[in-house]
Amino acid sequence: MTRASAPDAALSAMQARARWLVTALVIGAMALAGALPARAQAPAPAREVPALSVGFTPNYRAIMRRAGPAVVGVLVDGVQMPSSVNDPADARRSARPFRSPFPFHGQGSGFIISPDGLVLTSAHVVAEARQVTVRLSDRREFRASVLGRDDLTDVAVLRIAAHELPILTTGHVDSLQVGDPVVAIGAPFGLEQSISHGIVSALGRSIVGFTSVPNIQTDAPVNPGHSGGPLLDASASVVGMHATIFSISGGYQGVSFAVPIDVVLRVKDHIVAHGRMRHAYLGATIQNLDRTLAAAFGQERPRGALVSGVAVGSPAAAAGLTAGDIITAYNGTQIDRTGDLLGHLSLAAPGERIRLGLWRARGAGELTVRLGEATGDDDQSDAEETDAQELGWHLRPLTNQERESLGVSSGVWVDEVAHFSAQAGLLAGDAILSINLKPVRSVQDVLAAVRGRPSHLALLIDRDGVRLFIPMWLE
Template sequence: MSVPQTRTSARYSRRALASVATAALIAGGAVGSGYLPAATPAFAQALPQTPIAAPEHPPGSFANIVDKVKPGVVSVKVKLDDAVSSDDEEGPGNQQGQNLQNVPPQLREFFKRFGQNGQNGGPPGMQPQRQGPRGAVGSGFIISADGYVVTNNHVVDHAKTVQVTLDDGRTLDAKVIGKDSKTDIALLKIKDSGSYPYVQFGKAAPRVGDWVVAIGNPFGLGGTVTAGIVSARGRDIGAGPYDDFLQIDAPINKGNSGGPTFNVNGEVVGVNTAIASPSGGSVGLAFAIPSETVQAVVDQLKTDGKVARGYLGVQVQPVTQDIAEGLGMAKPKGALIDHAEDGTPAAKAGLKSGDVIESVNGNPINDAKELSRKIAGLKPGAKVEIAYLRGGNSDNATITLGALPTDGSKVASLDTGMSGGQPRLGLGLAPASEVGLSDSGVAVVQVDPDGPAAAKGIEQGDVILDVAGKSVTRPSDVAEQIRTAEASGRKAVLMRVKSSKGVTRFVAISLTKNDG
């Protein structure tokens, strides 16, 4: 059964990637149904004790690559205690659902957006809940001879016990070393001492069009191999604050969660974590966490058992075409600071609302999401060089990053930019101090529902704080700044607006004249 989605019928689902004995539950660890134990293989051949490598150039088939890397891929089985599960029956018109109780916060909104018809905030087809122990299965891969294993966080989240099954048929106990819900990565360690076959991460990011091979445990069928190409890079599917997925067209199904995607050199270039599907099964569109992200997270999990991320302390939003015109920029790029939190590294360095961050350590920032990933990829205490634009002039600041707060705060809170609009605002305005909404600014007391400001999302009770970078306290101030922007040849004027809920954002109003 299809799950509604904005503009497309596809559904991105981490739930559809791991197969569980009873039900699917994203990020809580439970995953699909129908685990089928494989026949016990022979133990005749000794396992290699050196890093696995494949031929530099692909042969006529992928068989040689698979022979080399397959011993380093494992199936992951998890027992979960005191968790909620749903009915495991699945048939025509019955989509496996999940309860959002155990889903990480950053994924709850994801399911609400793509599961509008579901019960209790979940997707369609949610079945009655029941209490009791349950199991989950997924995939993983060994990254060192001493038995460290990478998988998805949502495979082992809430795990009571974890076991991994090697390619030679051995099933061994493992422990969770650390997890990171924001990137959906977990690190395990096989408890038995020994030397294990392992695979290596890629030395370079794959290009769009490169061949890739995925190996995993779909529907409990361990050691399953599929192949395809990298069909896109840098995908943001709204699953977390640092989305930067590889899009691959190798068939991925329930149970592939946490499994590796290899390049033709037998190196891991991604960790399979989500699929787009109207039915829950593969339609040949999957998403993998890039290996460079995985390595950075795994290194911290191995050392500290958790991930510490850099913190700048700004709320940012995208620079749209209208906003760029309002700021006098040639083209939309960078991250617009909506608010710098008091006492944070950004505020101490003098960054403020209206600044546009253009680069970090000399690396260009194309959008607000990229700024979040760049800062989060650095450790607390790191010094960064921030280049920013203020009032049409470029400037720089050296900032020592703080630690990302653990109370749910983010490096960058993203607001969706708006576009279009006309200079006639369609607003009734009054000094905010006179209507009791604020000590400063201009209050919106009336909104024409057919006016351009309403189309921008401005609502009654909002407060306009500044226009074109100038603070406003009376309606005449707003009109004056708009006239000044028109006279200077600006195509749009930028207003900073505070909502009735206390959230501030920038709104660009086009200065194109309206006919009539």
């Protein structure tokens, strides 16, 4: 699987990153049913789908004229840590994760969602960036601030200081069907304002090791640099955001994926309102059913999401969900595959009560589950993780492992820094131990130290096992 982001060496590292899922997915292959007898009549479809008129072809010129002005290039500059090339997520969790940083430059795509400068792109495009620049279709460039990003859905929200900008019309994912024509606009290999087209190959496609939401699969040509760009329907409305491709060569091979726009907009709303996205947590490992498993559990045909494991102390365990249960409905809506269930969970809120229809012991049943909140690291407190937005810092408390490795009793970890902080010398992966000789025991200590906007700060940090002071001047 290859990220559809910029093609340079640093972005290749980002392309190779393993993605995390809140619950593990084991997706079984669907076995085909036996052929019907020669004279048997196939059952009528549940809903008659009218075919497109003969000779129907989307007006690609009109689509480009309407949507192109709202598609942007997203240019990123940052510093890559050598130890984070193979697994950046693990590198951020371990203490002293690098030896010698090196700069990188990359490019992805994005699209404008509000006239006052709100831009959407992929989280992995800006994940390691210290400076983000948005280039409009008229070639104007604006420095962008990252309002927030959500790695579980691969969505990031940017803000630029511009007004009266062209925007994309939002489409309806629930009306999208397999075989519908779609259009991709973006910057493949840095070639901005490029358009390509294809069809919807599948809906609700779950991808192990990628996002926690079901994706739209298409055969539209998507390449590195397309990430964050829009997937459009025939009316030039955005129905998804390009995220990744499956490829052996690293380039387009006919299988690309986009995050549905309803998921993207929900994440955007949460980030704009709260600075981050809160995800619901069920705590069950699920997999697809094949014909053999369905028969073993007494089903006439494979239908539902099979529970293969339940986490101890999870909401699923508290509700009585057990391995071997098959989830067949979510709040009354039928579940055919794991992707259907993930789609509903991706839009659910922590604390929400849901009804799960079950097939258990060869009979139907139902459970009510109160969903918890997903966290990326059990050692990390979501309540304490925060962004010191004025300084461009993303901070979190040190884990027990990091404190032990550093030989300290307290401190905070720098996950990300903006361009200003990077110029001052602070780097992602630094551990802040004190500010102006006052020990730092929590993120709140850092916020308190900068709240009064002192003219200067002296930060004692640990970098790769070396203690040093970093001076910083506040404007």
